[in-house]
Amino acid sequence: MSAPQINISDVASLARLTLTREETEKFSSQLGQILSHMDSLKQIEMGDVPEVTPPAQPNLRKDVPVPSLTLQAALSNAPAQANDLILVPKIVE
Amino acid sequence: MSLAHESIASLRRRLAAKEIRCRDIVQDLLQQIDAREKTIHAYTHVDREAALAAAEKADPTLPLGGIPIAIKDNLNVLGDPCTCASKILDGYKAPYDATAIARLRQAGAIFLGRTNMDEFAMGSSTENSALGITRNPWDSSRIPGGSSGGSAAAVGGRIALAALGSDTGGSIRQPAALCGCVGLKPTYGRISRYGLVAFASSLDQIGPLTRTVEDSAILLSALAGHDPHDNTTDLRKPESFLTKPDASVKGLRVGIPKEYFIPGMDAETEAAVRQSAEWFKKNGATLVDISLPHTPSAIAVYYILATAEASANLARFDGVRYGRRAADPRDVLDLYHRTRSEGFGPEVKRRIILGTFVLSAGYTDAYYRKAQKVRGLIRQDFGKAFASCDLLLTPTSPEPAFKLGERTQDPLKMYLADVFTISVNLAGNPAISLPCGFTKSNLPIGLQLIGPRFGEEKILQAGHSYEQAHDWHKRLPPT
Numbered sequence: 001m002s003a004p005q006i007n008i009s010d011v012a013s014l015a016r017l018t019l020t021r022e023e024t025e026k027f028s029s030q031l032g033q034i035l036s037h038m039d040s041l042k043q044i045e046m047g048d049v050p051e052v053t054p055p056a057q058p059n060l061r062k063d064v065p066v067p068s069l070t071l072q073a074a075l076s077n078a079p080a081q082a083n084d085l086i087l088v089p090k091i092v093e
Numbered sequence: 094m095s096l097a098h099e100s101i102a103s104l105r106r107r108l109a110a111k112e113i114r115c116r117d118i119v120q121d122l123l124q125q126i127d128a129r130e131k132t133i134h135a136y137t138h139v140d141r142e143a144a145l146a147a148a149e150k151a152d153p154t155l156p157l158g159g160i161p162i163a164i165k166d167n168l169n170v171l172g173d174p175c176t177c178a179s180k181i182l183d184g185y186k187a188p189y190d191a192t193a194i195a196r197l198r199q200a201g202a203i204f205l206g207r208t209n210m211d212e213f214a215m216g217s218s219t220e221n222s223a224l225g226i227t228r229n230p231w232d233s234s235r236i237p238g239g240s241s242g243g244s245a246a247a248v249g250g251r252i253a254l255a256a257l258g259s260d261t262g263g264s265i266r267q268p269a270a271l272c273g274c275v276g277l278k279p280t281y282g283r284i285s286r287y288g289l290v291a292f293a294s295s296l297d298q299i300g301p302l303t304r305t306v307e308d309s310a311i312l313l314s315a316l317a318g319h320d321p322h323d324n325t326t327d328l329r330k331p332e333s334f335l336t337k338p339d340a341s342v343k344g345l346r347v348g349i350p351k352e353y354f355i356p357g358m359d360a361e362t363e364a365a366v367r368q369s370a371e372w373f374k375k376n377g378a379t380l381v382d383i384s385l386p387h388t389p390s391a392i393a394v395y396y397i398l399a400t401a402e403a404s405a406n407l408a409r410f411d412g413v414r415y416g417r418r419a420a421d422p423r424d425v426l427d428l429y430h431r432t433r434s435e436g437f438g439p440e441v442k443r444r445i446i447l448g449t450f451v452l453s454a455g456y457t458d459a460y461y462r463k464a465q466k467v468r469g470l471i472r473q474d475f476g477k478a479f480a481s482c483d484l485l486l487t488p489t490s491p492e493p494a495f496k497l498g499e500r501t502q503d504p505l506k507m508y509l510a511d512v513f514t515i516s517v518n519l520a521g522n523p524a525i526s527l528p529c530g531f532t533k534s535n536l537p538i539g540l541q542l543i544g545p546r547f548g549e550e551k552i553l554q555a556g557h558s559y560e561q562a563h564d565w566h567k568r569l570p571p572t
Contacts, residue, residue, distance in 0.1 A: 073188035077415035
């Protein structure tokens with residue numbers, strides 16, 4: 001089976017990216033090539049291979065509150081803020 | 094000889110004997126930076142005044158007391174910019190220290206500056222930096238490797254004693270090989286990634302780039318250990334990895350995987366690596382021919398899983414909480430789209446799109462799930478190999494440093510530069526790259542030693558023995 005045609009604009013929109021026409025053309029051909037390479041995986045016989053386990057078992061700490069970033073530190077990089085809140089464009093009509 | 098040419102181990106001895114002061118080391122390094130940085134551009138920022146001030150207050154009795162270290166620009170250092178070589182982090186200042194940074198601070202290290210990288214650690218040549226390219230210190234018409242190309246060029250170019258890097262698919266080892274220094278990717282779980290800007294969280298590891306294997310062990314000893322802020326870190330007590338001066342390779346079973354010597358690889362690289370294997374044999378090690386049969390699938394598996402994880406990790410850069418925000422957004426969607434489209438460079442966009450695609454409805458099983466399963470097979474290959482071997486010996490990169498601009502238009506060809514390093518990240522094992530020769534045109538060649546999980550001590554000892562018997566690491570780049 002050949003690599004699927006990837007609809008770059010749709011996928012870009014899912015990723016919240018807007019591409020220029022040049023980027024769309026370039027990425028279409030480059031990603032087509034990359035996906036063809038990835039299609040080589042289809043030839044690998046899998047048999048009964050289980051889903052892969054995580055690369056490390058998580059060592060969770062006890063669920064107790066510990067000091068964290070101060071409000072001031074957490075807001076220190078916000079592009080726009082007021083009253084200890086981050087300002088964003090209106091999202092509710 | 095400038096102090097900038099010495100190893101950390103040697104400088105520590107001289108500091109302890111009060112032959113030199115911390116200030117002398119920083120000054121010598123700054124002098125070398127003044128002479129060479131214009132050509133190499135290894136740094137995104139040199140912290141001249143802060144480093145000199147820290148040297149005055151340094152405590153040389155600490156394990157890294159007064160030792161200046163350069164830091165890849167994707168690690169948070171309290172109060173410093175952390176650009177990830179991206180426009181999207183314009184103006185960002187770290188509100189906290191990464192755990193690796195806090196540990197170096199505790200050990201007395203001085204932070205010399207921030208090193209250049211491929212944007213968000215995505216690349217193999219450091220040409221994907223929004224802050225300009227870095228040049229190879231051995232030949233300025235060539236790439237330093239990537240993504241920790243600034244760290245490797247600084248250490249290889251003798252304008253840093255040591256640097257931190259991060260390695261998701263070879264980003265410490267490949268540039269170390271191409272710049273003639275030592276690069277260690279520890280076992281997944283060995284060093285906390287808290288405060289490292291995440292690229293692909295099931296693969297990312299922090300590690301040191303140094304002049305010698307002994308220095309690599311010194312830094313690993315300072316960095317390793319459990320951190321409640323990164324629950325993948327291993328609970329066992331941090332050990333000391335310090336190399337024994339009389340380490341021998343006698344009795345070691347050294348696996349030579351046939352898939353790592355492939356048609357089309359550079360002949361001088363293959364010859365140098367095979368000669369290194371012969372050195373191990375001559376000194377009492379047994380060479381074992383082995384196979385890691387799923388190696389040819391590693392690139393495809395990696396670029397599915399790493400991009401899928403990146404597409405999720407990089408969703409946080411949306412112009413809301415930190416970094417760049419597009420001017421006068423119409424609504425919140427416009428804010429996201431324009432911030433991200435203006436802020437990310439082409440390789441980052443390409444990978445986010447690829448990662449989003451392999452996770453999108455209808456394609457997850459064919460790509461993401463399949464790749465996860467093949468990753469399991471790659472890990473099994475390593476498990477089987479270490480049943481009959483103590484370590485594996487391979488080239489780090491199939492070729493020496495290539496020319497600037499040679500691959501920027503062909504991403505697939507660029508991805509193939511990581512063919513010998515990627516499997517190790519997929520399996521989670523530790524591996525070190527160290528110099529093992531030079532081409533006729535004086536370009537460094539790297540040897541990779543891969544250990545079993547949490548077997549850093551084995552590869553450090555073996556690498557140290559090899560290094561003691563050779564002087565590749567002492568050769569200086571042209572000035």
